[in-house]
Amino acid sequence: MALIHCAECGQVISDKAKACQACGAPVTITKYKLPTCPKCGSPDLVAEKTKPSTLVALATGGVNLAAHAGSKNIKHSCKTCGHTWRTN
Ligand SMILES: [Zn+2]
């Protein structure tokens, strides 16, 4: 069980409650939304941050554009169907 704050009055309430005990506002859980596989819709995913290829950029003498572009890439792989994809 987690405690959240009522969006209306700020009262600390349980995320299991359907409405705020103080003001009666319905509890809308705005916690992080789990990503799902775009192929099969399964939420059973593995996410890993992919490191920018700084070493490659240095080795080739290139400017680190690739490193900057890839700094926030997250690689997801679906445990259900094996589909892999990236998000920025
Ligand atoms: Zn409230």
Ligand SMILES: [Zn+2]
């Ligand atoms: Zn899948």
